[in-house]
Amino acid sequence: MRVLGLLSGTSADGIDVALAQIDGAPPRLRARIENFLTLPFPPPVRRAILRAGEGRPAPASEISRLNFLLGELFAEAALAACRRFRVPLAKIGLIGSHGQTIHHQGRPARFLGRPIAATLQIGEPAVIAARTGVPTVADFRPADVACGGQGAPLVPFVDFLLYRHAERGRVALNIGGIANLTVIPAGARERDVFAFDTGPGNMLIDALASRYSGGRRAFDVGARLAARGRPLRSVLSRLLAEAYFRRQPPKTAGREEYGRAYVARLLRMASGARAEDVLATATLLTPLSIVDALHRFVFPRARVDDLIVSGGGASNPLILAQLEAGLGRVRLRRAEEFGVPGDAKEAFAFAVLAYQTWHRRPANVPQATGARVPAILGKVVYPCRGNH
Ligand SMILES: Nc1ncnc2c1ncn2[C@@H]1O[C@H](COP(=O)(O)OP(=O)(O)O)[C@@H](O)[C@H]1O
Ligand SMILES: [Mg+2]
Structure with missing residues (x-):
């Protein structure tokens, strides 16, 4: 299966896109990288992301709009990567999109009287699936948090x-x-x-x-x-x-x-x-x-x-x-x-994690995140019917 991995890290410097070729299942999962590129964010977008990520008060409307805007940018990055790599979209079986973290608090802290851990990655995957016509796995971290983990790191x-x-x-x-x-x-x-x-x-x-x-x-x-x-x-x-x-x-x-x-x-x-x-x-x-x-x-x-x-x-x-x-x-x-360039590794990793999710297999490493149990990570979004 050919899988695109999309990611923007905490630096918010740009969207990394990795194209991976993956088959088999653990312990004989084979994955190799075919291509990679980074598309820098326009400076105003980077500033908006950093503002949202700084924990300053931001109205829900701003976060919501940023979520959809980033969905568009991630989708464009996927489309641009396919053109640049000369791989038709029809050959892409799956997209794994990490999104952009704007809040991450891995350890529970008291909130309204309850111990709550929370994590939020944005870059609406429904938009990515609709624009590309490719099923998209996103929102990888919450499942691990729900199982008592810190939701990170997932690359292990x-x-x-x-x-x-x-x-x-x-x-x-x-x-x-x-x-x-x-x-x-x-x-x-x-x-x-x-x-x-x-x-x-x-x-x-x-x-x-x-x-x-x-x-x-x-x-x-x-x-x-x-x-x-x-x-x-x-x-x-x-x-x-x-x-x-x-x-x-x-x-x-x-x-x-x-x-x-x-x-x-x-x-x-x-x-x-x-x-x-x-x-x-x-x-x-x-x-x-x-x-x-x-x-x-x-x-x-x-x-x-x-x-x-x-x-x-x-x-x-x-x-x-x-x-x-x-x-x-x-x-x-x-x-x-x-075999995997250093700048490409994290985007490549989310292609592999998405592949695991697609096959209903877990991909967190409980000793890395502190989760009580292995978890199947992420949510699957299907493209609109007939848009391709
Ligand atoms: N040539 C370079 N010289 C110094 N620092 C660099 C160079 N290239 C990249 N970096 C650093 O790497 C950062 C991006 O690293 P990246 O692995 O993409 O982080 P993240 O996963 O948080 O997005 C840049 O913001 C910069 O600090
Ligand atoms: Mg980066």
């Missing part, structure tokens, strides 16, 4: 598929807006896999780069600004001492933890410092907190031979250099070596 199912090895212990590290990792011990079965969000990935860097450029830059390309600065050691050690990094996995983070309020606090701590020094500090926080998480939560439980990096942060030379310096004997490798 695919990390296990791609990276398991009889003799080598592996960690898949994705540095998106948030950084997360999946541990696949040597000879692991699925129940030996565990995963969690280590903390910030590119989210703080992007916010600062945008701020210091008066909104002209969405990120610090090649870490050029950060490379000119010196990290503020005392700020860095205060940030690294914070509670999130000490909390036992499973754990998830998002814009709720590392969004606007966090950036404001970082700026207060660094008040009077030069822009490039603050950026250098935020840039180093990512690899240092990742290495810290490896030492605290991973190395005591599993031998690690390879660290496989993916996500936009793998293009940040400062992050990579600092990671490499902190890894000791662990080999730093790129996702490309394993």
Whole structure:
């Protein structure tokens, strides 16, 4: 079956589209990527998404309209990808659309007298199915939350598929807006896999780069600004001492933890410092907190031979250099070596998850999300009759 995976991550930089060819069933599920592209969001759309995701009060009408607008944009991305890949839509059997997270709170907190966990991804799948004529699976996270999980991370199912090895212990590290990792011990079965969000990935860097450029830059390309600065050691050690990094996995983070309020606090701590020094500090926080998480939560439980990096942060030379310096004997490798390009992995993953759902099979990894049981993820939307 050919499946398109659609996703926009917490960075809200654009829509990733992956075309996958998938067949079989676990433990003999085979999936390979055929093609991939990213379509950047128009800047006003990105700003609207970030506004909605910052937890500022927004009327239901705005969220509702954004949901349908993003549905159109995701559908256009799917159509554009098929044209670019020269694959007729009729050959696409299924679409898996992660959508855009605008709220994620994986752990229950009291709300109107009850402990409630909640997650919301938008990008209306009914629009995607109607425009493409292809059945669409979307809204993957709520089923896991309903089973007591944090609804994230969901990529570990695919990390296990791609990276398991009889003799080598592996960690898949994705540095998106948030950084997360999946541990696949040597000879692991699925129940030996565990995963969690280590903390910030590119989210703080992007916010600062945008701020210091008066909104002209969405990120610090090649870490050029950060490379000119010196990290503020005392700020860095205060940030690294914070509670999130000490909390036992499973754990998830998002814009709720590392969004606007966090950036404001970082700026207060660094008040009077030069822009490039603050950026250098935020840039180093990512690899240092990742290495810290490896030492605290991973190395005591599993031998690690390879660290496989993916996500936009793998293009940040400062992050990579600092990671490499902190890894000791662990080999730093790129996702490309394993068949799925690092920028494409998450979109590819949602193609695979949709395929599982279509066949009524679960795809959460309970040790990764904290769910009590395996869950079939997502909701299936069928296209309108006769529109193709
Ligand atoms: N050449 C580069 N130099 C520095 N940072 C980069 C580069 N390319 C991508 N990035 C970073 O990667 C981010 C996008 O990463 P991505 O994996 O798409 O995250 P998400 O899954 O949250 O959307 C950008 O916002 C930017 O911070
Ligand atoms: Mg992205």
